[in-house]
Amino acid sequence: MITERVKELVSEIDNAVVTSKEQLESFRLKYISKKGVVTELFDNLKNIAPEDRRAVGQELNTLKNLAQSKFQEFSAALENSADANPEMLIDLTLPVTPNLQGSLHPLTIVRRRIIEIFERMGFNVSYGPEIEKDWYNFSALNFADNHPAREMQDTFFISKSEGDVKDDVLLRTHTSNVQVRLMERQKPPIRSIMPGRVFRNEAISARAHCVFHQVEGLYVDKNVSFKDLKDTLYHFAKEMFGKDSTIRLRPSYFPFTEPSAEIDVSCFICKGKGCNVCKYTGWVEIAGSGMVDPNVLTNCGIDSEEYTGFAFGMGIERITMLRYGINDLRLFTENDVRFLRQFEGA
Template sequence: MDLERIRMEAETEIQNASDIQVLEETRIKYLGKKGIITSALKSIGELPKEERPAAGVKINAVKVVIEESLNHRLKELEEKELEERLKKEYIDITVPGRKPELGHLHPLTIVREEITEIFLGLGFSIAEGPEIEYDYYNFEALNIPRDHPARDIQDTFYINDNIVLRTHTSPVQVRTMERQKPPIRVIVPGRVYRSDNIDATHSPVFHQIEGLVVDRNVTMGDLKGVLSLFAKQLFGEDTKTKFRPHYFPFTEPSAEMDVTCMACKGRGCRVCGGTGWIEILGSGMVHPKVLSMSGIDPQEYSGFAFGMGLDRIAMLKYGIDDLRLFFENDIRFIRQF
């Protein structure tokens, strides 16, 4: 075996190794389990006994030289690889940093949280309920009989004859009265559904916030006081309110509440149709029949309820003229809030 030739060939291959992977292949070729030097060491046993010591010394000497060459070249390749990586990962510390972009709350979320905070400050709590609701809670328990127009299939999404997608959050008021004895002060925010076409002012899914107060000696004056204070908190201290008689099956008497137009401050403009007022919610004293069906004695307790469209409030507050913008998730729109 020409050990000198093997050493020279090994050193040449080691020096020419272009990367660590090629160098590792060279190491295996010469020093691996089936490598040239390893095989030479194993073949010593085939030599005459007197020749074995000298052969072992020569082969081990070549092995040591190859190992040293491998280690030296490995160090060179690692330094070269590190240098190339540092060049690729070079950071110019003089470049201004990029500020992480924070997410934005949706305008409906902003207005919902603002309204919620106002009523929490007035001693209300938040109640929630199912969006898929029984006909009884959505209609019957709210004094809406089976022949009422609101039950028309053109207005309500029916899952079957007894289950609907709730058309308002009022069913949660009934559920609250069934499980909680007065005094009751709750607001009910949530999604509701009606069979409407999608256009600038209508959507089959929208949002409401309703409120309910039940206690002894609750009057219409309490209703007007709470809602007037709410309007001033939401739209500004100079906001005025006006209550107009109306009809709702679950309240008696009933009223709609108007507030000073946010655009013209009551002077009259296109937004308010020249009246200076904008209607924002419906309200009234809880109908005695609704109290009775919920297990509350109307002779002992009275209450008031109100409900507003969150989407409408947000449109008025921010001057938005198209309801569809709330549901398109256009980041250019959301970034404005």
């Protein structure tokens, strides 16, 4: 009985035709699966007389091997057919895949725009280490040994030296360290900007963060004047915030520049009339600047009698917040997709 059934199945398998994935699956279910006819015949082997089991078992193994061989043959044939006809790989019943194209981070957008503006003015771009020695971050920049910025509430120190404070290792608090390294290895004229990430030991809030981004600028050459600084920042303001923008300079103090000035730009939202962004003053602070202190030039091996220079620095987060009307600094680091998607195509 089983022998006759085996012969019938052998004939069926030999004559089977499979031209689609559905037919292939039907073939598998009927002949190879655990509930298929071949498995059923193996289950009935126990009803065969002991003296005939060996011979019948060999026939069933031959049938099983034939079914598996045919299945592999059909699978390979269908796969080759799909490769030759790519359209067969497309399932037109599937839903359309949504557009998942990402977008640039708003800080990246603004940083690239800043770099573009200054590159057109002849500035190149320089980078430096985020882990720095005190000499490059403070001492060479004319910071006194007892300056408040050296204290733990402002600076993340990695290691404190037992000897000279200039050997302390810390996370840079500004990208001015790149200016020092640049002046040490390059003779004037020097004209470069230094974008990068900086670190300060501050409480995180809507207006402050312990990690943020700056872009600083340096121009050192013969006969560089304060007017050169003003003209450079004036051109930047018009390119960044619009042709109607104007700037004003307010006297200030920085250890590494003398004279020093804070840079305000006319509020590009209210056009100087007064609003929440400019606190109804018509002006928004964007940068600090000044003429490079002669002591800094001397510390870097540049003759301060022959060369002068100006430097400036601005926070990329602040400019981004002004440009896009963002009121919480923490949004830049929370990776909220709802926030980031607003800058697609920007």
